[in-house]
Amino acid sequence: MRSTISTCRRITSRTEERMASTPTTLTTPSASPNANASFLRGSAILIIWGGVDDPTTNEEALNAWWTNEHLPERLSIPGFHRTRRFYTLKNAQSQYLVVYEVESLETLTSPDYMEALNNPTPSTAKFMPLLASMNRSACRLLHSVARDEFTSGTQTKNGIGGTVAHIVFEPPSTAEAKEALQKWIVDVGWPSLAAFPSPLAMHLLEHDDAASKSGSSTKSYEDVRFQGAEGESESGSQGRWMLLIEFAEPFGAPFSRAFTLTDTIADKLDDQGATDIDVRLYSLICAASE
Numbered sequence: 207m208r209s210t211i212s213t214c215r216r217i218t219s220r221t222e223e224r225m226a227s228t229p230t231t232l233t234t235p236s237a238s239p240n241a242n243a244s245f246l247r248g249s250a251i252l253i254i255w256g257g258v259d260d261p262t263t264n265e266e267a268l269n270a271w272w273t274n275e276h277l278p279e280r281l282s283i284p285g286f287h288r289t290r291r292f293y294t295l296k297n298a299q300s301q302y303l304v305v306y307e308v309e310s311l312e313t314l315t316s317p318d319y320m321e322a323l324n325n326p327t328p329s330t331a332k333f334m335p336l337l338a339s340m341n342r343s344a345c346r347l348l349h350s351v352a353r354d355e356f357t358s359g360t361q362t363k364n365g366i367g368g369t370v371a372h373i374v375f376e377p378p379s380t381a382e383a384k385e386a387l388q389k390w391i392v393d394v395g396w397p398s399l400a401a402f403p404s405p406l407a408m409h410l411l412e413h414d415d416a417a418s419k420s421g422s423s424t425k426s427y428e429d430v431r432f433q434g435a436e437g438e439s440e441s442g443s444q445g446r447w448m449l450l451i452e453f454a455e456p457f458g459a460p461f462s463r464a465f466t467l468t469d470t471i472a473d474k475l476d477d478q479g480a481t482d483i484d485v486r487l488y489s490l491i492c493a494a495s496e
Contacts, residue, residue, distance in 0.1 A: 244350035245365045245407045245452065247287035247495070251347065252306040252314055252421075253411070253448065255372065255486070256340035257299045263336050265300060271329045272302075273492050280306060281496050283322055285313030288495040292370055292488030294457075302337070303372055303488045305450070314344045315420045323424035335429035342432060344418040345411035345448060349392055352407040353400055367406045367452025368490045371468040377447045378479040387478045391449070395471060404455045404463055413446040447480075457489030 258265060277289050285308050292303040308314060326334070356365045377384045391410055399405040422432060451471070453464040464487060472485050 244409075245352045245356070246347065246350050246409060247307045248285075248309045248313075249347050250308050250311040250314065251345045251409070251411055251450075252308060252343070253303070253345060253372075254306075254337075254340065254342045255301070255303040256337045257296070257301045258336060259299055259339065260336065268333050268336060269491070271333050272304075275327065275329055276333075277492075277494050279322065279327070281494060283313075283316075283318050285309040285316060285319075286496065288493065290366065290493045291491040293491050294486065294488045296486075301486065301488070303370070303486070305370075311344065311346050311414055311417050314417045319421065320424065323421055323426045326426040330426060334426060337430065340430050340432055342418060342422050342427070343411075343413045343446075343448070344421065345413055347409065348388060348412050348447070349410040350407070351392075351396055353405070356406065365406055365452075366490070366493055367454055369453040369455055369457045369462070369464050370488050370490070371449070371451040371453070371464060371471075372486050372488065373449040373451070373468070373472055373475070373483065375447055375449075375475055375480040375483040377445065383479055387475075387480060390474075390478050395474065399451065399467060399471070402463055402467060404453045405451060405467065406454050407452040409450040411448040411450070413448070449475075457487070 258268070273291065277291070280286050281289060286306060287309065288307040290305045292305075294301045294303075313319065352365060377387055388410065391408075396408045399408065421427070449471070451464075451468060453462075453467075455462050455464060457464075468485060468487060472483050475483055
């Protein structure tokens with residue numbers, strides 16, 4: 207049985223040891239699901255993820271602030287439609303993922319949002335620096351799709367998964383290769399996942415460096431140590447891609463396929479020319495909408 211602790215890795219070659227002892231086989235489907243159906247509310251996403259590495263941190267107080275003050279405050283900003291928080295444990299360190307679904311990329315540089323970022327509440331100023339090794343990425347939505355079973359009527363915008371896989375990677379450098387990779391993700395990757403019952407939705411995102419830096423240079427984040435897309439922006443993270451895969455299954459359940467399916471997708475991304483692939487799986491803490 208797979209461990210209930212999430213997995214995190216960086217793939218550098220096709221010969222790296224596979225996470226799953228028995229990978230799931232993905233096959234090319236005969237037809238693609240409805241590509242116009244999305245769970246997301248808006249055309250852009252702000253993703254923040256990172257760890258709490260100070261063992262003296264009062265995580266009960268941290269979570270109380272985050273869930274009960276910070277998320278409602280952000281949802282009061284025009285253009286912020288829904289937010290979700292996720293959790294996992296890696297090497298005895300708490301890891302968090304926050305997803306904000308917003309109207310557009312411009313929402314993340316809007317005067318209302320900048321005003322909030324430059325005037326943090328006392329609790330925000332207290333707790334934000336506790337999120338060590340933080341990553342913050344404003345992303346445009348390249349593609350989003352949900353299962354056919356959830357694409358009729360009001361169901362389209364109401365579904366969420368209890369377990370989410372977050373895959374960060376560098377796409378190939380040429381426009382032609384990027385187009386081929388996106389085509390594989392859309393035409394083969396998602397339909398193959400959807401052949402299994404638990405994957406609910408998949409979202410392909412592209413990091414935007416300018417929008418990310420606009421918010422990250424504000425007062426709210428002045429004591430935060432950025433890593434990943436932010437910390438490496440000078441070395442070419444502009445254009446970094448991400449996949450969010452939502453699963454309808456309990457995190458780490460013995461019948462779960464989230465780990466093996468995610469691992470297989472990561473391996474296939476490697477085969478398609480993606481590099482620096484980082485994989486993390488999280489369980490849902492809460493979801494709130496405007």
